[in-house]
Amino acid sequence: MNAFETVAPAGHAGRRRGWLVPALILLLVFAALPALLAGFDRGYFYQIANLALIFVLLSASMHLVTGVAGLLHLGHAAFYGVGAYTAALLTSKLGLGFTVTLPLSGLVAALVAFLVALPTMRLVSIYFAVATLAIGQMLYLVMLNWVDFTKGPNGIIVTRGFELFGFSLSGRIATYYTVAAVVTLSVVAISRLSHSYYGNALRSIREDDQCADAMGVRTVRLKMEAFTLSAFFAGVAGSLWAHMTGYISPGDFKFSESILILAMVVVGGLGSLPGAIIGALLLILLPEGLRGLGDFRNIMVGLVMFLSILLLPKGLLGEVSALRLVRRQLGAAWRHTGDGERKGEGIGWR
């Protein structure tokens, strides 16, 4: 239609995407890797592969809210936990199977996120970050202390593995394929949200939310959507984790996990979906690869994060510098809205 469209190298939306890279990735995930895993035939390798995939999904979902929409989210693991507990409780109390718990885990996590977002979404950046931290802790404490319902620190045994229409998919290779299929579909959905005009509107909020507002972007609504959708995918990841390991406990969803997911997004580069995926693979596979170093490996992981912030301020593939984003958000907390004119008017709120 337009002569420009064919030459347009434009941005995230207008870019013509090749089919080669996606095809190679699909080949790797669905053919080469399973073949390799089957060749080694060690349960441990399957565990690592599945864990890496689940964290790819967690990191990709956080990419949407933190990397694209620019909301510093410090409680992502709690929504992962809500999903996992939903799956575990539905299975152990009602005897439901994976096909039902998977969507319900996502929906329950999204619902919790939506309710949380209602009062917090108008908070100015850094206050929002603190609010997500608090909510993450609250959800974690509920998992830990509501012993009657969640069995507290003892955790819950998930009696049913993956299955589809009555067929069990709980064998090693079937489990891998189930996790890979769900994660791939979810990542494709996230990439639709991120690499589209919708993603551009979210990015404009990250860049300058007042200005985005003046351009007609419904900033509050879009932020709520991004936050809720990201929780949905975290919940889906939680369901995968519950059915995959067969046992969950609150320790899997504590604050340090939120920080680990945040680190994946930051190391990979804020705003880049491939970056978030590479970040997740790096921070899951590196510690495993360094097992020979014993406790040293945690220091090595810390070192990687430290160096990446220091030497690659935008992460591996990022659009924005993480430090700059945080600094701006800290600044925004003290900055008066409206060109410094509204003195004293609801500082911290917008």
Add this chain to the structure above:
Amino acid sequence: MTHLLEIRNVSRRFGGVQAVGNVTAHVDEGELVGLIGPNGAGKTTLFNLISGFTPLSGGTVAFAGRTISGLKPNQVARLGISRTFQNLRVFPNMSVFDNVSVGAVGTLPQGAFGALFGPLSRGGRAHSDEISRRTWEALEAVGLTHVAAELAANLPYGQRKYLEIARALAMRPRFLILDEPAAGLNDTETRDLAAFIKRLHGQGLTVMLVEHDMALVMGICQRILVLASGRKIADGPPDTIRNDAAVLEAYLGVDE
């Protein structure tokens, strides 16, 4: 008859300071109006009151026969008022194309559902074609198509000014407010900008601009509003304004 923009007894107070006091003014469809005044006269505040950035302390603003005071900036924007900023506010970490596309997205339906399932439906594809068409049109209008893929932060200052205008144009506004578009431009650039604004106006767009550059305002505007200390002191064609005693006093500080 109703005016396109009608400002009635509008006031805004910041603590003890009356930034804008009891201003009444209007803009008609198809006009090119200038807003001038010494520093601190309340020009930008008046813009912020119109575009919903700052809540009113008193008075009403109506656009196309509809009261818009109390609306949020994004609601005002979707009704057809689009603006630029005094201190350039482009989205630095986004490409030029993506910057402008935000203006187009802003005035069209926006939602996650459309982004997820849009490519599967004809309506969804038409929606994204429409955004891309509006974006390219706006880029063509300001002559920035050749840097569409460039990061906005990498553009020189002058081009970033036009980028901001393109983003406002992609909203297909009925009324465009330019806040000091010539600030920081040299003489040649200012002349080009004046010609550009005239061309936009010639295409039927209603424009209001705040400007310090008298030559620019006097040269292109049909009518000029003058603010001083938050009050309107004059309103008329450039020739009248040039010889207005109150205006001369406000600018030159003549005492009696």
